[in-house]
Amino acid sequence: MRGADVVEMALKTARLYRGVDKILYTEGGFHCKTMGVLSVTGNKKYQSGFGSLLTGCECIPLGNYPAVEKKLQNETYAAFILEPIQAEGGIRIPPQGYLKKVEELCKNKGVLLIVDEIQTGLG
Numbered sequence: 001m002r003g004a005d006v007v008e009m010a011l012k013t014a015r016l017y018r019g020v021d022k023i024l025y026t027e028g029g030f031h032c033k034t035m036g037v038l039s040v041t042g043n044k045k046y047q048s049g050f051g052s053l054l055t056g057c058e059c060i061p062l063g064n065y066p067a068v069e070k071k072l073q074n075e076t077y078a079a080f081i082l083e084p085i086q087a088e089g090g091i092r093i094p095p096q097g098y099l100k101k102v103e104e105l106c107k108n109k110g111v112l113l114i115v116d117e118i119q120t121g122l123g
């Protein structure tokens, strides 16, 4: 199974389980180029030219905890998807403690945290 299929399935599972559409994703994040996954791939170079992508997908900067907090306080999300270290986006590492805090916040809010380790899990 391809990484893209796995991420598609994670997005579908999150929407089905939570019963809401909204998904948060990160600027510079890469999850591949199939239509669903493209909707949460934070790079206009890949997203543009294909018409409407999935609705309800919102992009926030990687590593900015207050931005996640603000979003999750104001709206109900199915999931937050991110790479623990962005690879395609240029090896970008979020600040120390960010992932732990995001995990706790998502748990408290019942939002599924989708951690795409398709690159970082290698080796």
Ligand SMILES: Cc1ncc(COP(=O)(O)O)c(C=O)c1O
Binding pocket: 001, 002, 003, 004, 005, 007, 030, 031, 032, 083, 087, 088, 116, 117, 118, 119
């Ligand atoms: C973080 C990440 N997620 C998903 C994918 C998609 O994986 P695949 O090419 O196996 O579909 C990639 C591919 O580079 C990736 O880097």
